[in-house]
Amino acid sequence: MSMELFTDIAERVCATFAIGFLTAWLAADAINLADLGLVRSAGLAGLAAAGSLLKGILASRVGDHDSAAMLPADAQPGE
Numbered sequence: 001m002s003m004e005l006f007t008d009i010a011e012r013v014c015a016t017f018a019i020g021f022l023t024a025w026l027a028a029d030a031i032n033l034a035d036l037g038l039v040r041s042a043g044l045a046g047l048a049a050a051g052s053l054l055k056g057i058l059a060s061r062v063g064d065h066d067s068a069a070m071l072p073a074d075a076q077p078g079e
Contacts, residue, residue, distance in 0.1 A: 004066045005068065008068040009057065024041035025037075
């Protein structure tokens with residue numbers, strides 16, 4: 001695993017966790033969807049982050065091997 005791929009996956013996993021946590025903790029309570037609390041919100045966000053990690057690892061096997069995107073190697077944006 002290259003450092004570029006590791007950084008790409010780590011960024012995606014951290015962003016997924018942060019968005020999932022904030023959504024579960026703030027939005028669910030704000031709209032009376034559920035009263036999850038911090039621990040359950042972190043657990044849900046952790047599941048989403050684990051899914052993001054798995055997707056990133058699997059995606060590195062498709063297309064560009066230094067990217068967590070599932071795009072074909074010749075279809076990477078900015079190239």
